[in-house]
Amino acid sequence: MTLKGARERWVRTGGVELCVAELGDPQQPTVVLVHGYPDSKEVWSEVAVRLADRFHVVLYDVRGHGRSTAPRPLRGGFTLAKLTDDFLAVADAVSPDRPVHLVGHDWGSVQSWEFVTVARTEGRIASFTSISGPSLDHFGHWIDARVKRPTPRRVGQLLGQGAKSWYVYLLHTPLLPELAWRGPLGRRWPTILERAERVPAGDYPTASLPSDAAHGAWLYRDNVRARLRRPRPDAYAHAPVQLITPQGDAFLSERLYDDLDRWVPQLTRRTLPAKHWVPRTRPDQVAAWIEEFVTSVAGGRPEPAATGRHAERFGGQLVLVTGAGSGIGRATAFAFAEAGARVIAVDRDAEAAARTAELSRLTGAAEAWAEPADVSDEQAMEKLAEKVHREYGVLDVLVNNAGIGLSGSFFATTTDDWRTVLDVNLWGVIHGCRLFGARMAERGQGGHIVNIASAAAYQPSRALPAYSTSKAAVLMLSECLRAELAAQGIGVTAVCPGFVNTNITSTARFTGVDEAEQRRRRQRSARLYGLRNFPPEKVADAVLDAVARNRAVVPVTPEAKGAHLLSRLAPGLLRRIARVEPRL
Amino acid sequence: MATTSTRERSAELRGFRTVQRLAYECAEAVAARLEPGVTEREAARMQREWLRERGVRDWFHLPFAWFGDRTAFAGFRIPLQFFPTDRALEPGMPFILDMAPVYEGCTADIGYSGSLGVNPVQDRLMADLEAHRELILREVRERRPLRKIYQDVDRLMVRQGYANRHRAYPFGVIAHKVDRVKQRRWSPHLFGFGTQSLKGLAADALHGHREGWSPLWSPYRFSDHPPQPGLWAVEPHLGFRGTGAKFEEILVVTDSRDPEESAFWLDDDLPHVRRWAEEK
Numbered sequence: 011m012t013l014k015g016a017r018e019r020w021v022r023t024g025g026v027e028l029c030v031a032e033l034g035d036p037q038q039p040t041v042v043l044v045h046g047y048p049d050s051k052e053v054w055s056e057v058a059v060r061l062a063d064r065f066h067v068v069l070y071d072v073r074g075h076g077r078s079t080a081p082r083p084l085r086g087g088f089t090l091a092k093l094t095d096d097f098l099a100v101a102d103a104v105s106p107d108r109p110v111h112l113v114g115h116d117w118g119s120v121q122s123w124e125f126v127t128v129a130r131t132e133g134r135i136a137s138f139t140s141i142s143g144p145s146l147d148h149f150g151h152w153i154d155a156r157v158k159r160p161t162p163r164r165v166g167q168l169l170g171q172g173a174k175s176w177y178v179y180l181l182h183t184p185l186l187p188e189l190a191w192r193g194p195l196g197r198r199w200p201t202i203l204e205r206a207e208r209v210p211a212g213d214y215p216t217a218s219l220p221s222d223a224a225h226g227a228w229l230y231r232d233n234v235r236a237r238l239r240r241p242r243p244d245a246y247a248h249a250p251v252q253l254i255t256p257q258g259d260a261f262l263s264e265r266l267y268d269d270l271d272r273w274v275p276q277l278t279r280r281t282l283p284a285k286h287w288v289p290r291t292r293p294d295q296v297a298a299w300i301e302e303f304v305t306s307v308a309g310g311r312p313e314p315a316a317t318g319r320h321a322e323r324f325g326g327q328l329v330l331v332t333g334a335g336s337g338i339g340r341a342t343a344f345a346f347a348e349a350g351a352r353v354i355a356v357d358r359d360a361e362a363a364a365r366t367a368e369l370s371r372l373t374g375a376a377e378a379w380a381e382p383a384d385v386s387d388e389q390a391m392e393k394l395a396e397k398v399h400r401e402y403g404v405l406d407v408l409v410n411n412a413g414i415g416l417s418g419s420f421f422a423t424t425t426d427d428w429r430t431v432l433d434v435n436l437w438g439v440i441h442g443c444r445l446f447g448a449r450m451a452e453r454g455q456g457g458h459i460v461n462i463a464s465a466a467a468y469q470p471s472r473a474l475p476a477y478s479t480s481k482a483a484v485l486m487l488s489e490c491l492r493a494e495l496a497a498q499g500i501g502v503t504a505v506c507p508g509f510v511n512t513n514i515t516s517t518a519r520f521t522g523v524d525e526a527e528q529r530r531r532r533q534r535s536a537r538l539y540g541l542r543n544f545p546p547e548k549v550a551d552a553v554l555d556a557v558a559r560n561r562a563v564v565p566v567t568p569e570a571k572g573a574h575l576l577s578r579l580a581p582g583l584l585r586r587i588a589r590v591e592p593r594l
Numbered sequence: 595m596a597t598t599s600t601r602e603r604s605a606e607l608r609g610f611r612t613v614q615r616l617a618y619e620c621a622e623a624v625a626a627r628l629e630p631g632v633t634e635r636e637a638a639r640m641q642r643e644w645l646r647e648r649g650v651r652d653w654f655h656l657p658f659a660w661f662g663d664r665t666a667f668a669g670f671r672i673p674l675q676f677f678p679t680d681r682a683l684e685p686g687m688p689f690i691l692d693m694a695p696v697y698e699g700c701t702a703d704i705g706y707s708g709s710l711g712v713n714p715v716q717d718r719l720m721a722d723l724e725a726h727r728e729l730i731l732r733e734v735r736e737r738r739p740l741r742k743i744y745q746d747v748d749r750l751m752v753r754q755g756y757a758n759r760h761r762a763y764p765f766g767v768i769a770h771k772v773d774r775v776k777q778r779r780w781s782p783h784l785f786g787f788g789t790q791s792l793k794g795l796a797a798d799a800l801h802g803h804r805e806g807w808s809p810l811w812s813p814y815r816f817s818d819h820p821p822q823p824g825l826w827a828v829e830p831h832l833g834f835r836g837t838g839a840k841f842e843e844i845l846v847v848t849d850s851r852d853p854e855e856s857a858f859w860l861d862d863d864l865p866h867v868r869r870w871a872e873e874k
Contacts, residue, residue, distance in 0.1 A: 340755060344835060369755050372715050373835060
C-alpha cells in the first residue's frame with residue numbers, strides 16, 4: 011500500500027496488537043487519523059501525504075482491521091470503552107507529552123466522538139475533526155427528541171435517517187454479513203465504490219477488506235443498540251470540534267448535526283458537495299480544512315475567522331472572478347471573501363483589481379490576489395491560467411463575469427462591434443472554462459463554474475442583438491458544459507441578473523449614433539438603472555447560493571425571473587416585448 | 595468695506611466654530627465612554643445630556659447613534675429607522691454618533707465614526723473619506739453644479755468599492771444648509787428635528803425655489819445649480835457590506851472671487867482631519 015516513507019511500529023494494548031504508521035516530523039503537532047468501516051488506515055493515504063510536510067501524521071488500524079490483530083472472542087471486543095483504551099495507548103506511544111489533533115471518518119469519527127466526550131481523555135486531545143460519523147450518544151438524543159415531540163418535520167427527519175441506516179439493520183443479523191463480505195460482496199466492493207461513490211480506482215481498498223468488514227460488523231453489534239437505547243447525558247466535547255459534512259452522503263442525513271451546538275462549545279462547521287468517502291474523493295479539501303483548523307487551534311484561535319453567508323461551504327476555497335474590478339464581479343469577490351475563500355480578482359484595470367483584492371482581505375478572505383488580464387486576449391488568459399495553477403493551485407470556483415454592453419440596431423452594428431462584444435462576452439467565458447475548467451476536471455475533486463449570462467439570453471430585444479446573442483451563447487455553453495462535467499462532480503451555473511445598477515451602462519457602446527448622443531444615452535441608461543437600483547450585492551448573494559445548491563440557471567432580479575417564466579409559458583409575449591424600441 | 599464684512603463674518607464664523615468644536619468634543623467624550631452592552635438609545639442620551647450640561651437648549655436634530663450594520667443603514671426603508679434602537683454595542687463593532695446642537699444661535703451638525711476596539715474595515719473607510727473631503731472642496735471652489743459634484747462623489751465611491759449611503763438620508767442629501775437660529779424659551783422638536791431649524795430650512799427652500807437653488811444638496815434636478823453662499827453641513831457617508839463611516843462638518847461658501855476665499859472648511863482641527871495628518 012502507498013503510505014510511502016511511513017515508519018511503522020506496533021502498540022500492544024488490551025490483548026491486541028495495533029499497527030501504527032507515522033509520517034512527517036515528530037516535532038510538529040501530532041495529527042491522528044482514525045479510519046472507518048469497512049476500511050483500514052490506508053483510506054487516509056491521500057490525506058496523510060498532504061498533511062505530512064506540516065504535521066506529525068499518525069494512522070493506525072483499528073483492532074480487527076488491516077494489520078492489527080482482532081480481539082478474542084470478537085463479541086464484546088469492540089466496545090467504545092476498549093476502542094478508547096486503544097486510542098490512548100497509541101496517543102501515549104506517539105505523543106507522550108502533548109495532546110494530539112484527532113481526525114475521524116465514518117466509524118473512526120463515531121469512536122472519536124467517544125474519545126472527545128469522555129473524561130479520561132481530557133488533556134490528551136487538542137482538537138477533533140469529524141467527518142461522516144456522529145456520536146452515538148448525540149444520535150440517541152436526536153432520536154429521542156424526535157420521538158418525544160413528533161412534529162411532521164421531525165418525523166420526516168426520523169424516517170429519512172431511518173431509511174439511510176438500512177445497512178445498520180443488516181449488520182445486526184448473525185453470520186450473514188460475514189458470509190457476504192468474505193464472499194461476493196467483498197469481491198465486488200471496489201467496483202461498487204467506484205460506481206456508486208465515485209471513489210477513484212487504484213490501490214484502495216486493500217486486500218484485507220473482507221476480514222476488515224467481517225470483524226468490523228462487531229463495531230455495530232457491540233455499541234449501536236446499547237448507546238441508542240441509553241445515550242450518555244453528559245456527552246459534551248472537551249476540545250474544539252470541526253464538523254465536515256458531505257452533502258451527498260448516502261448513509262447520514264445532514265439534519266443529524268442540527269443540535270450539535272448544544273454538545274460542542276467550540277464548533278466549526280464545513281460542508282462539502284460530495285459523497286461519503288471524502289478522504290478518497292476530496293483529499294485536497296479535507297487536508298486543507300484539517301490543516302487550517304489544526305493551525306488555528308494550535309495558535310489559540312479555535313473559532314473560524316469568516317462569518318459570512320456560506321462560510322461553512324467556501325472557507326479556504328480558491329475562487330477566481332473575472333471582471334472583478336467593478337459591479338457584479340467586485341461584489342461577488344467580496345461575498346466570497348466574506349465567506350473566507352481565497353480570492354483571485356482578475357480585471358483588465360489593474361488598479362481596480364488591486365483595490366478589490368485589498369478590500370477582500372479586509373472583509374475576511376483568507377488570502378486575496380489581483381491579476382490584471384483581458385479575458386478576450388487568449389494569450390493573456392493562457393499566461394494567467396499558467397500562473398494561477400503554478401502559484402495558487404487548481405480553482406474550486408470559477409466565476410466568468412467580465413462582460414461589456416452593446417446596444418443598437420443590427421444593421422448599425424459593424425463587424426468590429428460584433429467581434430468586440432463576442433470576444434469579451436463569449437470568448438472570455440470560453441477561455442475561462444477551457445483553461446481553468448480543464449484543470450478542475452483533471453484534478454477530479456469537484457469544483458464549480460459560474461458564467462454570468464443575462465436575462466437578455468432568453469429575452470429577445472431589437473435594441474440588443476449582439477449583446478443578447480453573446481449572452482444566449484453563454485447560457486447554452488453553460489448548459490452543455492454542465493452536462494459534460496456532471497460526471498466529474500463539477501457544477502456549471504448560468505446566472506442571469508437582469509437590470510443591475512453597475513457601471514456597465516456607462517461603458518456600453520451604442521451603435522449608429524454620434525459621440526454626443528452616445529454620451530447622452532449612457533447617462534440616460536445609467537440614470538434608469540440607478541432608479542431601478544438593484545444592487546450588485548444581491549446578484550453576488552445569488553451566485554453563492556447557486557454554487558452552494560448547484561443550480562443550473564439562475565435568474566436574479568424579479569424582471570429576469572418573470573421573463574424566464576414567460577420564455578417557457580408565453581414566448582409570444584416576449585417576442586412582442588422584443589419589438590418595443592426602448593426610448594433612451 | 596470688505597474688511598468690515600470679513601470681520602463681521604469672522605465673528606459669526608467663530609460662533610459656528612465654537613459649537614462645532616463643542617459637538618466634536620461631545621462625540622469624543624461619549625465615544626470614550628462607550629463599552630460593550632451600551633445601547634444606541636443610551637449613547638444618544640449620553641450625547642444629549644453632555645450637551646445640555648454645557649448650555650445647549652435647541653437642536654437642528656436630536657443626537658443619533660448607529661451601531662454595527664446600522665452604520666451602513668442596512669435594510670433601512672423608512673426614516674423612522676434612523677432613530678436610536680436598543681441595539682447593544684459589542685467588541686469590534688463600528689459606531690457613528692451624529693448630532694446637531696444649537697448653541698447661542700449657531701448650529702453645528704457633525705458626524706463621528708469610530709469602533710469599539712479595532713475594526714480594520716472601518717479604519718479603511720475613514721482613510722478613504724479623505725479623498726472625498728478634498729474632492730468636494732475642490733469642486734465647490736470650481737463652482738461646479740452641486741448635482742455634478744454629487745455624481746463625482748458617487749463615482750469616486752464606486753471606484754473605491756463602496757456604496758453611497760447618504761442616499762438613504764431624506765432626499766438622498768450629501769449636505770444641507772445650516773444657519774443661525776432664533777433662540778426661543780420653548781423649542782419643541784418634530785420627528786427629532788428642531789422646529790426653529792425646520793422653519794429656517796423651509797424659508798430657505800422657499801427663497802431658493804424662487805431663485806433657482808435649494809438648501810438641500812441632492813442628486814436631483816433641484817440641486818442643478820452652482821454652490822449657494824452660506825454654511826453647508828456636508829456629510830459623505832460610505833458603506834461597505836455592513837460597515838459604514840462618515841464625517842460631517844461645515845463647509846463655508848462665500849461669493850468671493852478668490853478661490854481660496856470662495857469656499858473653505860470652517861475648521862481644520864477636527865478628529866478625522868487630525869487622524870489623516872497623523873497617518874501621513
